[in-house]
Amino acid sequence: MESLGQYLRDAREGLNLPLQEVYKRTNIDVTLLSRIENGRRLPTKEQMQLLVRLYGCDEHKSLVLLGAEKVLFTLDGNKEYKLEVIQSVSEKVRLGKIPSLFPELSEVGYKMFDLESRRYIGNKAKLTRWIMNIINEHTGGFSSFFDVFAGTASVSKAAIPYADKIIMNDFLSSNNIIYKAFFAEGIYDMGKLYSIIEYYNSINPDSVKDNYFSDNFGDKFFDYRNSKLIGYIREDIERRRNDLTPKEYAILLASLIYSIDKIANTVGHFDAYIKKEIAYHPLSIQLIKLLNPKNIEIYKEDSNILARSITADVAYIDPPYNSRQYSRFYHIYENLVEWNKPELFGVAMKPKAKNMSAYCTSSAPVAFRDLIQNLNVRHIAVSYNNTYDSKSGSSKNKITLEQIKSILEERGNTVIYDCAHRCFNTGKTEFADHKELLFITEVKR
Numbered sequence: 001m002e003s004l005g006q007y008l009r010d011a012r013e014g015l016n017l018p019l020q021e022v023y024k025r026t027n028i029d030v031t032l033l034s035r036i037e038n039g040r041r042l043p044t045k046e047q048m049q050l051l052v053r054l055y056g057c058d059e060h061k062s063l064v065l066l067g068a069e070k071v072l073f074t075l076d077g078n079k080e081y082k083l084e085v086i087q088s089v090s091e092k093v094r095l096g097k098i099p100s101l102f103p104e105l106s107e108v109g110y111k112m113f114d115l116e117s118r119r120y121i122g123n124k125a126k127l128t129r130w131i132m133n134i135i136n137e138h139t140g141g142f143s144s145f146f147d148v149f150a151g152t153a154s155v156s157k158a159a160i161p162y163a164d165k166i167i168m169n170d171f172l173s174s175n176n177i178i179y180k181a182f183f184a185e186g187i188y189d190m191g192k193l194y195s196i197i198e199y200y201n202s203i204n205p206d207s208v209k210d211n212y213f214s215d216n217f218g219d220k221f222f223d224y225r226n227s228k229l230i231g232y233i234r235e236d237i238e239r240r241r242n243d244l245t246p247k248e249y250a251i252l253l254a255s256l257i258y259s260i261d262k263i264a265n266t267v268g269h270f271d272a273y274i275k276k277e278i279a280y281h282p283l284s285i286q287l288i289k290l291l292n293p294k295n296i297e298i299y300k301e302d303s304n305i306l307a308r309s310i311t312a313d314v315a316y317i318d319p320p321y322n323s324r325q326y327s328r329f330y331h332i333y334e335n336l337v338e339w340n341k342p343e344l345f346g347v348a349m350k351p352k353a354k355n356m357s358a359y360c361t362s363s364a365p366v367a368f369r370d371l372i373q374n375l376n377v378r379h380i381a382v383s384y385n386n387t388y389d390s391k392s393g394s395s396k397n398k399i400t401l402e403q404i405k406s407i408l409e410e411r412g413n414t415v416i417y418d419c420a421h422r423c424f425n426t427g428k429t430e431f432a433d434h435k436e437l438l439f440i441t442e443v444k445r
């Protein structure tokens with residue numbers, strides 16, 4: 001029986017197609033093509049389908065050859081051992097004893113992104129244990145948890161073992177798609193997703209044409225070659241949309257965001273890029289590690305509007321406290337997820353402003369009071385931090401600690417914890433040095 005590589009080579013040569021021509025029509029790198037023909041690499045299913053379509057060869061036969069070679073590639077040992085394994089596999093297939101679940105890729109040793117593995121200003125990933133312990137002890141336990149400004153959702157994730165229901169909200173599209181990817185219910189096929197990202201990782205950036213992403217962000221936030229690849233991948237995810245379930249679509253976009261965060265030429269946000277030559281680190285797309293807990297509600301609304309319609313045991317409040325707008329910090333992710341390709345302005349190539357938070361303006365105390373007044377919950381937990389870049393004027397906090405305290409006191413008795421788990425003697429404490437605080441209010445009935 002011939003090999004897949006031989007079969008594909010014969011088909012190509014029968015058409016008198018040089019490898020260079022195949023590359024032009026399929027975007028599969030010439031070196032990779034010749035390795036496939038020599039049997040030194042297996043094509044992904046996607047690549048094989050491109051070749052089969054181009055050469056007009058038998059798709060079923062190619063799939064069988066690919067499947068057989070995949071099995072053989074994973075087998076080492078002597079001939080007898082291999083024959084025994086194959087016999088046992090064919091017996092299982094005949095009897096229908098095929099494992100019904102594709103194992104999570106992380107379980108078979110494939111590297112995947114954890115939810116916390118992302119740079120995001122003000123995220124509480126390192127404090128979640130502290131926050132949840134205090135909330136749990138102080139409230140005596142709770143069953144529903146409302147993360148009003150969820151950001152990366154690191155706190156929502158930490159609440160999973162404590163609560164039967166998690167409600168998460170953030171008005172950014174990029175955060176919303178990440179929640180849908182990690183948390184939402186939905187059908188997905190990890191094998192299919194893996195084969196798509198395998199295809200992305202096989203693309204040679206030099207073979208990719210200029211596009212919206214590279215035209216705007218190339219050699220700024222990302223090196224030029226990577227930015228071409230990012231634009232191509234984003235467009236490809238959109239092209240496939242009809243063949244993807246909503247969950248698969250969200251997983252691919254979230255994985256793209258997590259992957260490009262690792263090579264972005266920034267200090268962790270996209271307000272500016274680092275102005276020196278960008279070292280080239282090849283983009284490697286990895287999938288995210290799904291959480292899929294039960295009973296999750298996901299919203300993408302303005303906090304103060306949503307608060308009026310949610311009932312929960314605990315509301316966790318972690319708004320921005322200075323004038324730095326998250327929609328401006330993460331404009332590239334917003335752009336990439338919404339993919340409306342808007343006109344961009346300024347050195348940082350930002351679109352026209354939207355999703356500007358009242359919490360970043362002088363009306364922050366009014367917005368905060370309105371929110372607190374309208375929460376329908378038993379306990380309110382508020383995180384407060386005064387550390388972010390405090391030398392800069394735009395980073396001065398918009399709501400003072402005293403304002404937070406007095407607004408919370410209007411709803412009920414309020415206790416303040418600092419990072420060392422200590423409870424402050426309210427009113428007399430010198431707050432200024434404290435960096436991480438957690439206010440907990442027991443709402444009066």
Ligand SMILES: C[S@@+](CC[C@H](N)C(=O)[O-])C[C@H]1O[C@@H](n2cnc3c(N)ncnc32)[C@H](O)[C@@H]1O
Nearest residue numbers: 122123124149150151152171302303318326357
């Ligand atoms: C300090 S971050 C939250 C960090 C989060 N606790 C974490 O661990 O990642 C504040 C979040 O509030 C969101 N936000 C700001 N104003 C908002 C509003 N009015 N409605 C909804 N979300 C808002 C921002 O997009 C940002 O993600």
